[in-house]
Amino acid sequence: MRLAAVDLGASSGRVIVGSVGPGQLEIEEVRRFANGAVRIGHRNGSTLHWDVLGIYRETLTGLRAVGDLDGIGIDSWAVDYGLLDAHGALLGNPVHYRDSRTDGVLESLIRRVPARKLFDITGLQQLPFNTLYQLISDRERLDSAETMLMIPDLLAYWLTGRIGAERTNASTTQLYDVRAQAWAIGLAEQVGIPVRLLPPLRDPGERIGTLLPDLAAELGMPEVPVVAVGSHDTASAVVAVPAESGANFAYISSGTWSLVGLELDAPELSDAAMAANFTNETGVDGTIRFLRNVMGLWVLTETLRTWDARGHHVDLAEVLTAAAEVQPLRAVVDIDAPAFLPPGDMPARIRAACEQTGQRPPESAAETVRCVVDSLALAYRRTVRQAAELAGKTVDIVHLVGGGTRNQLLCQLTADACGVPVLAGPVEAAALGNVLVQARTLGADLPDLAAMRALVRQTQPLRTYQPSGTDDWAAAEARLAPGRVG
Ligand code: ADP
Ligand code: LRH
Numbered sequence: 001m002r003l004a005a006v007d008l009g010a011s012s013g014r015v016i017v018g019s020v021g022p023g024q025l026e027i028e029e030v031r032r033f034a035n036g037a038v039r040i041g042h043r044n045g046s047t048l049h050w051d052v053l054g055i056y057r058e059t060l061t062g063l064r065a066v067g068d069l070d071g072i073g074i075d076s077w078a079v080d081y082g083l084l085d086a087h088g089a090l091l092g093n094p095v096h097y098r099d100s101r102t103d104g105v106l107e108s109l110i111r112r113v114p115a116r117k118l119f120d121i122t123g124l125q126q127l128p129f130n131t132l133y134q135l136i137s138d139r140e141r142l143d144s145a146e147t148m149l150m151i152p153d154l155l156a157y158w159l160t161g162r163i164g165a166e167r168t169n170a171s172t173t174q175l176y177d178v179r180a181q182a183w184a185i186g187l188a189e190q191v192g193i194p195v196r197l198l199p200p201l202r203d204p205g206e207r208i209g210t211l212l213p214d215l216a217a218e219l220g221m222p223e224v225p226v227v228a229v230g231s232h233d234t235a236s237a238v239v240a241v242p243a244e245s246g247a248n249f250a251y252i253s254s255g256t257w258s259l260v261g262l263e264l265d266a267p268e269l270s271d272a273a274m275a276a277n278f279t280n281e282t283g284v285d286g287t288i289r290f291l292r293n294v295m296g297l298w299v300l301t302e303t304l305r306t307w308d309a310r311g312h313h314v315d316l317a318e319v320l321t322a323a324a325e326v327q328p329l330r331a332v333v334d335i336d337a338p339a340f341l342p343p344g345d346m347p348a349r350i351r352a353a354c355e356q357t358g359q360r361p362p363e364s365a366a367e368t369v370r371c372v373v374d375s376l377a378l379a380y381r382r383t384v385r386q387a388a389e390l391a392g393k394t395v396d397i398v399h400l401v402g403g404g405t406r407n408q409l410l411c412q413l414t415a416d417a418c419g420v421p422v423l424a425g426p427v428e429a430a431a432l433g434n435v436l437v438q439a440r441t442l443g444a445d446l447p448d449l450a451a452m453r454a455l456v457r458q459t460q461p462l463r464t465y466q467p468s469g470t471d472d473w474a475a476a477e478a479r480l481a482p483g484r485v486g
Contacts, residue, residue, distance in 0.1 A: 001070040001442055004030075005434035006059050008076035008151065009233060010256040011035060011301060011403075013055055015062025016428060017069075018435030020444050025459040027428060027435065031062035037096045037343065048096040048343075052082060052151070056158060064219050072159065072211070073229035073438045074152040075236045075430055077256075078172035078281075079131050082154040083138075083145035083197075088163075090154075091145055095138070097129035098342055105133040113190060116274065121187055123178035123267040123280030124171075127293060128341075131173035135193050148197040152231035159226050160209035164202040166228045168235035171282035178267045178280050178288075204230045204284045205441050229437040230284040234259045234291075239284050239433030240426060241399045242457040245450045248396045250384045252414065253429065254404025256298045258376065260383040261291025262391055273390045284437060285449055290391055294379045295335045297404055300372050303346040307365065314365050322366035323373060324409045329476045330367070331359040335375040346372075357479055374476070377413035381473055384418050398422045401429035405463075415465040417473045425462040432456060 005016045005027075015031040035055065037048040063072065083091040095101065106128050110118070115126065124130060131150075135142065149157055150169045157163055170176045170183070175193065177184040183198045202208065210216075210223040230236040237253040241263075253259040267280035267288050281289040300316075307314050333353035340349060347368055351361040354371070362368040380398075388395045398418050404410055405424040415422040426432055436452040446452050 001439060001444065002066075002068055003071045003073065003435045003438045003442070004063060004066050004069050005229075005431040005438075006062070006072065006074040006155065007233060007236070007428070007431040007434060008035065008055060008074070009430070010077045010298075013058055014428075014431065015059060015066065016431040016435070017066050018432065018439070020435060020439040022445065023455070023458065025432070025435070025455050027431060029428075030065050031058065033058040037098060047101065048099040049093045050080065050096050050151075052090075052094050052154070056155060059155060060219065063221070069221060069224050071438045071442050072224055072226045073434045074155050074226075075229055075231050075233045075434050076151040078150075078169055078232045078234065079127075079129055079134070081131060081134070081148045081150050083141060084147040084149060084157075085144060086146045088157075091141060094151065094154075095134065097134070100342065101137040102128045102133045105137050106130075109133065109136060109191065113187070118174065118187070119274045120269060121177055121184050122174045123269055124174045125277045125279035125292065128338075132175050132191070132193070135197075136191065139192070142194055142197065145194075145197060147199055149199065150231065153199070156208050156226055156228070159211055159215065161212050162209040163199050164208065164228070165199045166202050166204060166231035168204055168230045168232040168282050168284065170201055172232055176282070178282065181282070202228045204228055204235070204437050207441065225442070227438040227441045229434040232281065233430040234289065235281070235283050236431070236433030236437070237401050237429035238263060238287075238289055239436055239449060239452055240429040240456050241401055242423065242426070242453050242460065242462060243399055244457070245454075248394045249399055250387060250395045250397075251399045251401065252380055252404070253402050254297065254400055254410070255402040256301070257296040258294040258380065258404065259289070259291050260294050260380055261289060261387045262393060262395075264288040264290045264391060268391050270390065276386050276390060278387065278390060284433070287449070290387060292383045292387070294376065294383055295340045296376070297407070299335060299340050299346055299376075300369065302343060303350070303368060303372060306345050306347055319365050319369045320373075320407060320409050323370040326366050326370040328370075329374050329472065331362050331371045332375045332378050332476045332479060333357075333371065334480050335372070335379045359479060373407070373410050373413060376410060377417040378473060378476055380414050381417035382477065396420060400424045401426060403427060411463070411465045412468075415467040416470065419467050419469065421467065422465040423462055424465060426456060426460040432460070
């Protein structure tokens with residue numbers, strides 16, 4: 001069967017066609033388009049938006065180009081949403097999670113609702129842009145809204161006319177009860193979020209509907225089924241982690257963000273997990289993604305963008321080759337520091353962070369990039385270890401998936417830092433996970449995650465990186481110890 005995966009990352013969106021049969025899983029990229037923040041000025045300053053109509057248009061252009069299809073699935077980055085009015089019309093343009101409208105909202109909410117209670121109900125990490133905090137900062141618009149739809153659910157609504165909230169993405173809102181597996185109605189009421197905004201939940205694997213007749217005609221295709229997949233891109237990416245059954249594995253979904261953690265059967269809601277700011281997101285087939293958001297390749301992309309804006313273009317592949325020759329671990333930063341979250345001058349922020357910890361800041365482009373990649377690998381090491389310790393598990397192998405697998409320096413340093421082999425690939429894990437869940441719904445013999453992962457292992461190019469055990473990662477970590485000032 002031929003299935004279209006619409007996979008919307010924070011850096012790029014893609015429409016990928018997957019062909020699935022017994023022992024067969026092939027993907028072909030039909031369309032890729034840039035995605036990112038659009039800043040719009042207004043009387044009170046400015047707001048970072050997504051170009052959601054552009055994303056929809058590109059999705060349709062991709063679908064038009066695919067030819068015969070048996071199904072469509074949509075996944076995207078988490079936490080962001082569109083609001084619909086009582087007629088189903090979009091109210092305003094969705095806001096980007098990196099917008100500053102949520103500054104201080106978390107801090108003021110936890111004075112009313114204890115952070116422990118929030119974690120106990122939702123199992124979610126505290127990130128300033130969780131949907132809950134965005135909705136609170138959006139309060140004025142909520143009165144005119146009837147429904148909140150997460151980005152993939154919004155696109156699915158435009159394709160099918162059906163309203164619903166797919167569970168894996170709903171679980172990233174901080175309004176979802178991780179144990180009851182239902183909207184956290186009591187919490188919504190307590191914080192003043194109108195409960196009518198929260199649509200009925202749907203499971204990954206459910207059929208959402210079929211393409212609206214007019215749209216199908218416009219696209220020149222039949223009324224193809226649209227299937228709910230793990231609509232959170234990280235949920236879909238973890239479906240396609242090519243782990244062996246029974247293996248003790250950690251995963252790193254490495255793209256704009258790096259999502260680093262373990263797959264568990266039940267949420268881990270201990271005080272220690274909360275203190276380490278781990279999250280328990282809902283995965284496909286009732287699994288839990290116990291992970292932490294590491295700031296990710298965003299810092300590298302934004303570094304290159306800063307240089308570009310100054311008229312100094314640096315090619316990613318060339319600078320990574322040069323960075324591989326730079327002295328390892330000469331300077332490292334805490335890549336998860338809040339300073340690296342908003343768009344802006346990353347090289348300056350990196351220099352400041354090095355100075356604050358008494359390290360000589362990187363000077364050349366290659367040194368700066370090496371500092372970012374070393375710091376990412378160091379954060380991977382810290383997070384894999386913490387995850388294993390918090391969940392009482394052993395990690396024998398790290399699976400690295402997503403665009404970051406194209407960065408060979410990062411893959412090797414991850415193996416070195418974590419001290420276990422890294423199996424890198426597939427690159428398009430989220431699209432593959434999307435295709436696999438659709439395939440099962442539409443009749444493929446893929447009964448469980450183990451079968452899906454076995455098919456990925458058999459069919460996708462993967463590369464192993466062995467740890468070299470040469471560099472001193474513990475000493476580098478010590479340089480970042482709290483309170484250490486140069
Ligand atoms: P997202 O899904 O968040 O948009 P991706 O999984 O597509 O992100 O990963 C994008 C990242 O992959 C880029 O930021 C870049 O750092 C990395 N990447 C992509 N291609 C290459 C390449 N040829 N060499 C090194 N890194 C690459
Ligand atoms: C990765 C991702 C991640 C979320 C972030 C907002 O694309 O979905 O899992 O935390 O975007």
